[in-house]
Amino acid sequence: MRRLAIFCHRRAGWVVAVWLAVLAGLTVGSALAGPEHQDTPTLPASDSSRAQELVGGQGARPSG
Numbered sequence: 001m002r003r004l005a006i007f008c009h010r011r012a013g014w015v016v017a018v019w020l021a022v023l024a025g026l027t028v029g030s031a032l033a034g035p036e037h038q039d040t041p042t043l044p045a046s047d048s049s050r051a052q053e054l055v056g057g058q059g060a061r062p063s064g
Contacts, residue, residue, distance in 0.1 A: 008015045
């Protein structure tokens with residue numbers, strides 16, 4: 001661990017540049033992977049989907 005600390009301390013500019021390059025790569029990669037996140041998984045033969053079909057999208061009604 002000490003050797004890693006010495007290496008990073010001696011080459012601080014290089015280490016920061018590598019971290020910025022990694023961050024830029026992750027940002028570009030996530031943008032290329034797809035900007036739209038879809039949070040609606042479907043399992044057509046599950047009990048939950050059958051129950052939702054029976055309810056028919058009525059949703060919860062406020063009581064009182």
